[in-house]
Amino acid sequence: MPVRVLILSADFGSGHQAAAKAIADACRSLSADCEAIVVPSQSALLGLFARAYLWQIKHIPGLYRRLYQLPVSRPLRTLVILVLSKPVRRSVEKERPDVIVGTHPFPAGAAVCLLRRARRQVPVVMALTDFAPHGFWVWPGVARYCCASPAAAADLVRRGADAARVIVTGLPVRPHLAELIRQSRREPSAGPGGPNRHLADQGSAPNSPRRVLLMGGGLGLGPIPEAVGALLALPQAALRLTVICGRNEALKEEITRRFGGDPRLTVLGFTDAVIEHMRAADLLVTKPGGITCAEALALGVPMLLLDPLPGHEEENARYLVETGAARVARGPALTAAASELLFARPDRLAAMAEAARQAGQPNAARMIAAEVLALAKRSCRAPGSVRITPPS
Structure with a gap:
């Protein structure tokens, strides 16, 4: 039976999508029966957030810097889930993955929460795309964090990640770089x-x-x-x-x-x-x-x-x-x-x-893909369609 990997990205610059494609390519190269699907999560509100982000960094960068440094509060997490619950739920119901990978913390974090509420045992992997983690990458229930360096790993743990679930892989670059x-x-x-x-x-x-x-x-x-x-x-x-x-x-x-x-x-x-x-x-x-x-x-x-x-x-x-x-x-x-x-x-x-x-870590995407495939093979797919209810 094919292993199904759903990779969730978001349109905040091109790096998140490039990382998603790199992991998908690496998964396919390591497993002939892997079906890796890249989905850039989209919603009208997320698009508004992206435009607001670009406006802030251009016109009021000092304010954005202060906002970036604030702790991630529960209301902010709830807002992310509300904004992305529908597109993420549609992707999961359509693809019925064995494992989910996030190259942006918003859709992956929403997936973690929706799956937990639906009592679905689908592991979620956070593949970080910057050298230092932001608090939004850390969500209760994430199966694995793949980060750039030991310093980034220590920062993730300081922010609340389970140390046993954090591994240093490097950032996911195109797998053919190694060759x-x-x-x-x-x-x-x-x-x-x-x-x-x-x-x-x-x-x-x-x-x-x-x-x-x-x-x-x-x-x-x-x-x-x-x-x-x-x-x-x-x-x-x-x-x-x-x-x-x-x-x-x-x-x-x-x-x-x-x-x-x-x-x-x-x-x-x-x-x-x-x-x-x-x-x-x-x-x-x-x-x-x-x-x-x-x-x-x-x-x-x-x-x-x-x-x-x-x-x-x-x-x-x-x-x-x-x-x-x-x-x-x-x-x-x-x-x-x-x-x-x-x-x-x-x-x-x-x-x-x-x-x-x-x-440099040219084999990072392959390392992440190997971890993703190992988690996928241990994941039990329940029969029938995935049922996920939106937050109330």
Whole structure:
């Protein structure tokens, strides 16, 4: 009988959906009889929350930071359940899963509560998508928490998670990254870190290309035009800057209008080839989104982090800087940092690349999938349709 895995995501940026797809792919690769279904939970109120979140971080980031740091109260949890009870209940009734995975805490938390009220023994796994956990990830009855590091595991326990149910896996990045890394290590010309980890060997030779990838996630968020200007302020002709604007067409048009005359610049919109561009880069300049930065760590790509968004991105930036794989570079400091790493002191860039490789966990999605499949096989599916009643 096929093992059915329901993976619940939410539309708060592209990282949660990318993580869900990575876990689904890993489940299918580990078990030929696994049916992994990804469902982005949607409701009118959840869409309103998402728009309010984007408005807050743009216009009143200080207030959002304070709200993010508040303890998660019972009324807030109840609100999440009310907002998502119908779409989550529909997904569970339709898919009748053996196990549920959440790459966003809202739908997964609603699933935990609805299943408990219905007395259904379907395990729920929280697959965290940031390096530091928020209190909303912790719900009574979660079967497993999959997190980024021992520090994140300790934080989950401090917030109320059962220590026996917390495991360190890393953040779920695309499973094929591990094979790409193995291939690059078998290529004699690739060097220790990949196709373009060559600057330490070349020193500061002025004619060797320095490849920089600049991106702001799927929505093209952050001070991307300012970062383009700061990077193109470098005088060296050897600079090669690729900017990925995601689905932000206005951003793409603005960058092309303002900087399109510089032959060192390539501007792209949405692309499925992010990993290929990342592998080709000597340096990634980005906002510190969890999944993007986890992919960079896995590939051994050092990072300069733009102004972190309040809350989770600030915590991600703190973790990444502590690993030695990243620096935060704001405003004019971006020009100086890029000049140092790419041209003046490539040995420091090489040290950051090595730190990234040490912190990276390219097998994270497979580790999560193995745990999910083990839980699924122990889960007993009751005959008939799943009956879940909404909260009163």
